[in-house]
Amino acid sequence: MENGKHIWLWFIIIMVAFWSTPIFMSADSSKQRIQAELNSVYSQFGEEAHNQIVENANKLYQMLIIDTGLQQFVDNRSVTSKERKDSEQLYGKSLTLTSTATNSYLINALANWYGLTLRVQLLLIWLPLIVPFLLGAAGDGYVTRKIKLSSIGFFSSNAFSASSHLLIIFCFLPVLYLITPIAMSPFWVPIMAIVAGFAIHIVIRNAQRFWD
Numbered sequence: 419m420e421n422g423k424h425i426w427l428w429f430i431i432i433m434v435a436f437w438s439t440p441i442f443m444s445a446d447s448s449k450q451r452i453q454a455e456l457n458s459v460y461s462q463f464g465e466e467a468h469n470q471i472v473e474n475a476n477k478l479y480q481m482l483i484i485d486t487g488l489q490q491f492v493d494n495r496s497v498t499s500k501e502r503k504d505s506e507q508l509y510g511k512s513l514t515l516t517s518t519a520t521n522s523y524l525i526n527a528l529a530n531w532y533g534l535t536l537r538v539q540l541l542l543i544w545l546p547l548i549v550p551f552l553l554g555a556a557g558d559g560y561v562t563r564k565i566k567l568s569s570i571g572f573f574s575s576n577a578f579s580a581s582s583h584l585l586i587i588f589c590f591l592p593v594l595y596l597i598t599p600i601a602m603s604p605f606w607v608p609i610m611a612i613v614a615g616f617a618i619h620i621v622i623r624n625a626q627r628f629w630d
Contacts, residue, residue: 428590436597440526443599448529454601455536462604463543471539478535483528492524530599537596540604548611555615559622566623588617 440448460468483489591610595602 425586428586432590432593432597436530437527439597439599440523440530443522443526443529445522445525445529448526448599451599451601452529452533452536455533458601458603459536459540467543471536471543474539474542475532475536478538479532482535483531489528492528526599530597533599534596541592541596541607544604544607544611548608551611552615552618555619556622559619562619562623563625582621585614585617585621588614 456468456472459471463471588610591614592607595606595610
């Protein structure tokens, strides 16, 4: 599969997953997931860092969801208890079940967005440590490539192709982390960085001669 098609495939998978997971979640589970993640941040980073992360996540949520009118859009389309009761008298419980499912989806979708803003802040906290590590992995891969070039003189195109596809997958790991609708430890971020650094090293080490 070409790299461009590979990227589009992962993009489609992620978009479908992000917008479909609220269907299979309950409002309570969404709230519990957010609270569990906040508790994890508090226990692992302390109160001061926790408060700063929450404040920044709230600001980002405000900018993306509330200020853009999306929150109001969802609120206007949520079915109230009175509306459900009135419709049940006319159409029976089938419409009530539909409206309940719709409300649940909207609540869960907003919870996913808040979870995304929270994890963006966690990524930013780790960024000063992750960037030097990834640059070091890239530099080490380049040095290894130069040594290999001077001693062997050629590179395997199959190894480069396989490693480039691997890099695409690992590059999408942070995006998957942002949208995964389950509570996850903040320490998943450095773990993903280590995996991505390994992939970057392999790709650069096996890069073809057109780099020279």
